[in-house]
Amino acid sequence: MKRRAPRQADIAALAGVSQATVSVVLGGNQSGVRMSEDTRLRVLAAAERLGYVPDPVATRLASKRNHMLGLYTFKATFPTDVADSYYPILVGVEEQAAALGQDLILFTGADGRGERTHDEAAIRRTRIADGCLFFGRHVPVDSIEKLVESEFPLVYIGRRDELDGRIPFVGADYVAASAAVVELLVDRGHRVIRYVREDDDAPSSTDRERGVVEAAAAAGVDCEVVRTAVDRGVVERWSRDGVTAVVVEETDTDAAYLAVRAAVDGTDLSYAVLGRPPEGGTEVTGFEVPRREMGRRAVELLVELITGDPENQHQLLACEPVPGTTVKDVR
Amino acid sequence: MKRRAPRQADIAALAGVSQATVSVVLGGNQSGVRMSEDTRLRVLAAAERLGYVPDPVATRLASKRNHMLGLYTFKATFPTDVADSYYPILVGVEEQAAALGQDLILFTGADGRGERTHDEAAIRRTRIADGCLFFGRHVPVDSIEKLVESEFPLVYIGRRDELDGRIPFVGADYVAASAAVVELLVDRGHRVIRYVREDDDAPSSTDRERGVVEAAAAAGVDCEVVRTAVDRGVVERWSRDGVTAVVVEETDTDAAYLAVRAAVDGTDLSYAVLGRPPEGGTEVTGFEVPRREMGRRAVELLVELITGDPENQHQLLACEPVPGTTVKDVR
DNA sequence: CTGAAAGCGCTTACAG
DNA sequence: CTGAAAGCGCTTACAG
Incomplete structure (x- = not known):
């Protein structure tokens, strides 16, 4: 037999008060109603004895909060x-x-x-x-x-x-964090860089791009934004064009990051990622998103x-x- | 301005029916009440027009389940x-x-x-x-x-x-899975083994031990259960005593596993783990808990x-x- | 100090 | 066929 969970009415019956009084007592008497300590304790004892738990659905319907x-x-x-x-x-x-x-x-x-x-x-x-x-x-x-x-x-x-x-x-704050990455590159002497991003227009993407672009502009650095796939051939061409560093967006899939890392690996280009790749550990220059x-x-x-x-x-x-x-x- | 969300009463007023009728119509008329198609459509149209969405709190209070x-x-x-x-x-x-x-x-x-x-x-x-x-x-x-x-x-x-x-x-089923690990060892010719477990009596621990002990007994194999810390010295002593394989419990912390792995590494003892360690990949003999x-x-x-x-x-x-x-x- | 009543928005018998 | 009523378990004025 599924014994019905106790409700305020059951407590009221046990304590010999009205259901509304039970509600007031259990609600911590927010409205400051005057009430005898004895009644309060009786209600509390009855609630405890019955193992009362308020029904959050009813609570929510009648009031506003259910925690x-x-x-x-x-x-x-x-x-x-x-x-x-x-x-x-x-x-x-x-x-x-x-x-x-x-x-x-x-x-x-x-x-x-x-x-x-x-x-x-x-x-x-x-x-x-x-x-x-x-x-x-x-x-x-x-x-x-x-x-x-x-x-x-x-x-x-x-x-x-x-x-x-x-x-x-x-x-x-991807804008600031991304700008900081570019500033770090600039500090290290990089003047021609590329920013590789995925083709997505979520704020997390556009903010990163904005940070990169603004910081590059402020430093007077050449920074083209690239949305296309990157491979070794592309990177070699960049190298010949004087590019010394690649910055890449980080996303859920890390598709762009992984492509860049593979393409840059073994060359002497610098790279940095706008975030922190899962398997990258701390060796990849970037930043930590405070998730x-x-x-x-x-x-x-x-x-x-x-x-x-x-x-x-x-x-x-x-x-x-x-x-x-x-x-x-x-x- | 907090615009009150439309409720069934609003639909009822608009459609010229009672609130209960609205409930019946919107509920898909589960009880199979006879109702004119015209009324039904009028209610539906009114609901659509008002952009009605049922209040889940009230729904759940009135019905018994809340899913x-x-x-x-x-x-x-x-x-x-x-x-x-x-x-x-x-x-x-x-x-x-x-x-x-x-x-x-x-x-x-x-x-x-x-x-x-x-x-x-x-x-x-x-x-x-x-x-x-x-x-x-x-x-x-x-x-x-x-x-x-x-x-x-x-x-x-x-x-x-x-x-x-x-x-x-x-x-x-840790009993069966653990027994299978021991049986695999026996198949490979191991006759003297040690079982290293942590000091915990949760079912997941005792079940593993039971599987190991029972399988060892059934195969007539020497298998001592060890609850103490294991290091290189211990392992070398075991080796001298003719032990050829160590089985170790897997737990949340993997404390025992890590100790055994470190102690056994570089020796020619076999080892297996009763589970699958996170960083172990598939190279460690053991089993996969179907979490x-x-x-x-x-x-x-x-x-x-x-x-x-x-x-x-x-x-x-x-x-x-x-x-x-x-x-x-x-x- | 405490109780009776209305109401939250819905569902579900039950009358007409 | 459709409406009026009771009820889900609670809160919140409002009376005594």
Whole structure:
């Protein structure tokens, strides 16, 4: 026999008070209602005795909070192929959620009949939580806009500029970090470089390019942006043209990075990556994306959004430079 | 301006029907109520026009299930140090949850005030889901018993024998897999071996030992069980005593494995591990724990428990042998 | 100090 | 065929 979980009415009966009184006591008497200590203790004892646990769904429907934060990703939450880059974010998210006493709901994007969908209904389901973290290169603007419009607290992990900046986010400062990489090259005497990027227009890509281009321009350095495939032949041609260093974007797949590394290997060109490749260790010049910290801060911001009106809803975290050994001095 | 999301009452007003009728129509008329096609279309049109999306909280309150499965671990869900062994389980859990249209709640073990606790209250909170997966070497018997007793659906990941077998689980068949490793050694001519294990009495440890000991006994082979630290000196002494192979337990930390590997390296002793070390690749003789499959099957079993009364509530999954290259023929 | 009532947005019998 | 009502378990004014 499945024994029904105890509810407030059961406690009320046991303690000899009304259900509403139970609610007030268990809610910590937020409204400051006057109440005899004896009643309070009786209610608490009864709750304990019955093993009462509030129903979060009912709580959520009647009030606003249930201390659950959603996590919605536009692909599997635990990807099998990009574990390295994604996992640290999850670690940070869980860490901070636990620290702030929030449970986490992973929305698997299923529609209840087993289909993985990412339509509006799936996204709206996130409302069951007090707020939700979103993660993915892509923003389904319409759905997100409806959430934002209804003032549902949400935070994107990664910078977003859709909806005129109305999407709160915690991202990495790729512009500054990428500029710093170029500046390092310039310091080492490089004057002709190439920037190899993938063909993607997510903010994480455009920000990196911007940092590179701006820093190169500021230093008066020749830096062409390349979106095409790179191989040994290309690199040799560059060498002949006076190129001394290649900077390459880092992405989930690391396709561009791997191609560049292979093409440059054995030549005396310097190279640097705008991030830190998983198998690269610390020897590749680049920077460390503070993924765990991003996860932590995103949770922090989300909770602030839920409880109040935080100052800074658009946070960019600094990336630690990795000096590495793949950039040599020129001359 | 916080525009209230449209609800069924709004649709009802627009379509000129009752709210309950709207619910019936939008619910796909599961109960097979007779209804004019005209009414149905009018309701649908109104819903479309208002951009209605059902409120999942209310839906879940009114119906009994919420299609959420809990995941409770007795340490961080995303550990920073044992990512390799734990992550694949999560992948499987999420995969199957998504396939079955279930969201996942990660209970962070927090008490709502930020303290990470693992007392009864924390465990009770799992009731907010339709059922819960538990994971950890250790079982808080009292709390789990209460859940089991109230017929709250739960599944342990990993074999458990507490509560007289009333805890459903999905585990790995370490007994058989470990026995197979010993049999492989015997086939290769080994007659004197040592089994090195850590000092832990979780089922995953005792099962391995049992498999080793039983297989050795069945083959009439000399196999001492060692719980003490192993170093080069120990191994050399074994060698002199005629030992030709060492079998070592695999655990989260791989402490024993790493010690054995270091001690054996460079000698001509064979060795095998009861599992597959993260950095070991496929060259180390051992077996593959089907972690992802365990995650998947655990979700499957949990959902069966929620919806009905599954046959086999204690599932042991076979581990794929890894031949490897660290076992040589004797003589 | 404590209880009765309304309401959150939905589903599900049950009347007409 | 369709509506009125009760109820899911809670919170929050509002009366006494």
